[in-house]
Amino acid sequence: MVETKRRNVIKLAGSAAALASTGMAGILASGRTPAFAQQKTVHWLKWVDFVPATDQMFTKDMVPAAEKALGIKIKLETVNGNDLQPRITSSIQSGAGPDIIMSFNSFTHLYANSVVDMSDLAEDLSKREGGLYKYARAICSDGKMFMGVPWAVIGGMIAYRKSWLEEAGATKFPDNWEDYRALAKKLKAKGRPFGQTLGHTFGDAPGFTYPYLWSWGGKEVEADGKTVVINTKETIESVKFMTGLWKDGMDEGGLAWDDTNNNRAFLSQTISATLNGASIYIESLRKPEQYQTEKGKPLNTDILHAPLPKGPAGQFGFHLLQSNMLMKYSKNQDAAKEFLKYLHTEANYRKFFESQKGFATPCTAKWESDKLWDADPVMTPYKVAAKLGQAIGFAGPPNAKAQEVLSKYIVTDMYAKAVQGMPAEESVKWAESELKKVYV
């Protein structure tokens, strides 16, 4: 505590001295209040980045540079991703709060009435950078306006242990669910199951269950966004398969996992594969001496990534898409817009992109061919994460109702209930009745 205090004091003394020497003189010379008192402040609320280097880059480099370039003050605030929603809600309801707020997935649709149309910025971005992905467009735009400027996708891919899979006779990660299950079974018998969460957690649980459902041909609602069609043969089939898969090949602790548990389980070598952002790999790169395989090699040399397997209806992905919303109540909309433009200039966005080392995938096609993806072949699969993505609510639009289904974990719980012993037909019926209450 002493240390921080001292440093703050020094900082304070420093700024006071600066003010005294130049500031006071300046005020006296010009005879009016200093410019900084009239400066506009733009308040940006974002999640606390998984990659600490990125937040440091922002606070130490980008924000001061932007303040200088734009002549505004920028207040950067970071909170835990889970805590964004209470902040957004209370800001909207009280009509005061951050000017720019980072949105996860369909928050854009949820808060559509309270944000400013960002079509100009988004379309400009799309034009400059080789086109926005369909996924980003679906989530950030309702066809009439852009509720947010697409920022990045935190891709979800399966991280797996190369050597363990090889020992079980697999040279590459299975690309269909049957093989996936067979391999998982083999590995579980050796005490190295696959791991997946079916808990109430916003990232990995829907990241697995939604694409899984879609790949079997299941969907929650028709394209009209009204007719609930979850109760089909395909869905029931998928639920039954999941129950078997769970017993055969999954770490059964997964029912309780949140977004962090599979990282830990993987890093502690209790599971051989799990769907996740690149965070496991990045963490293992950060501390190679800490994470080692049972053979004493750095764990990061034994990790590879693969997309989720195909099902009868195709191959899908569902990722965390982040965008920045400019709030209607903001009194500094022009300045805030300037700041967003500034962030999205190529040189500045590149700083962010490179600090992420592939953890975040940009939302436009141009970056696919960036040399960053070649720098580390392990990360290469992530470059198309945003391309493969499909928005929630399929086949309907990813609107507020779809978000309600997501927030209530209806799809995830449908599988969780079956895994806990409820007959597949019944759990699907339960999901159907819940969905019908949402899509009235």
Next chain:
Amino acid sequence: MIEGALWRKWVFYNIPLILFVFVLLFPFYWMIITTFRPDGELYRPWNAANYMPFWTNHPTIEHIQYLFEETNFGRWMFNTMFIAMVSTLISLFCGVLAGYALARLNFPYAGSLGTVIFVTYLVPQTLLFIPLAQIIRNFELGDTPWSLILTYPTFLIPFCTWLMMGYFKAIPKELEECARIDGASRWKAMVYIIIPVAVPGILSSGIIAFTLSWNEFIYALVFLSSPDQKTVPVGVTSELIRGDVFFWGPLMAGALLGSIPVAIVYSFFVEHYVSGLTGSVKG
């Protein structure tokens, strides 16, 4: 205790007490170990041969360093302390006066007033924080400690009032009557006779109120936004849980450092209120 042999004392008092202390404090021991454990030892599954839950051979202070150098922890501690202290004092002041009025004075609607105060406590915070945000905005208190200092009493006052009512009721009526016969005014009887007797009650409701504000999460999350205005619970969770990775060491260090100093302060108080009490009840 007066009667009984030594073994009796052990069986009926010491052993149960030791068990209580053990169970209540075990998680803290766990936090201490996690604080000093190097990251390399953290990710060992429970059935691994080298799983060492209760000890570490390579203690490190890097997590504590991280907490102070990379986060604003010192500042958060100060904020939390200040907010908790002032809101507790306000609530105690209101609660003691209101509790006295409701417990020992006769006036119309005393019962229903007590109930109304009580009912405000029933309102869940998850419902309140949104409309409350509007009030905070209207008073332009957002992002200042006062947004919490003035809102925490909404759940602390009902609590203090009712707890104090309980304690005041336990004090015999005769005490006051004697004083009044001796010529003391009502006000004086309250300030000099009854309130001193209730000191243990005041202290314990103070401790509880302080703790409740120390703990509060949602209001602090919603009403504060600058990194150096935040309180310990909000600051620690928003800096040390990054995406899908927990920074366990600093997280546990923050939890510990955010609670043990308070316990030490309490230990002085506790001593105080015990001695303050033996004199007063006999009076």
Next chain:
Amino acid sequence: MAVTAVSGAEIRRPVPRLRRLEDERWLAMALLFPTALLLGLFIAYPFIEGVLLSVTNQRVGIPGEFVGLDNFVKIWNDSIFRTTVWNTFWYTAVTTVFKLALGLWLAMLLNRHFKGKALVRAFILLPFIIPTVLSTFAWKWMFDPTFSVINWTLFQLGLITARINWLGDPDLAMTSIIVVNIWRGVPFFAISLLAGLQTISPELNEAAAIDGARPWNRFWYVTWPLLLPVTMVVMLFSVIQTFADFQLVYVMTGGGPANATHLFATYAYQLGIGTGLLSEGAAISLAMFPFLLIIVVVQLLYIRRVETR
């Protein structure tokens, strides 16, 4: 006139305003004023707003219309809500019984002289002091399916052969959050009851002892009745807090697995904040009210009866 003024100035000890405080009603009003002011400013409006919210169809950022009791009808037909009601009752009942019993026991253990008394009394409070969010993270780590120290201990003691899936099984998940709540709550009960015990004059007990009363009888006939008012108040607050518990479940399970641990507050939060259905969230929060009110009225009546006895 002049004479009275002079003598009045001399004996103006009890100032007129203070004299007015001799009237119980005036004094009561003065004493209640600060409370009324703060609560009126900061809770009356939000409360009314909350109630109004629950009878509209307001979503976040979209002004709603009056829909009467539709939201309540809707949640009544909601299977997750019904699970939530049951969970909350079970959670509250079990934790309260344990907290009271253990807290009382601990208070009695602490209510005597021994070495390091002050230290023990203060440190026993630690579970209550530590910010709930943070202690719950520690517990979560202890229940973690992959790293559970509890599993390790039980295994080493030979009590289990395979791991226990603490937070993954619906019943065990409920048990886990109950355990953590009790752990948090016992110190609160103990310290409040301890203060209550200390207001009881030891002479009463000594007198009873001289009369030959056994310890159990002394407790039951002397201590317990005197402790009852404080106990009831403490219990009342504990019940309300437990009933409206949020942080613990939010951090530990998020209401999962498959809604097995959802409580009123977490479900209201999930709906109101997570999906922006502010009105339904408010309705769920308010649905707590009648249940709480019944509990509270019963307890209050009991307190009155005890007091008039």
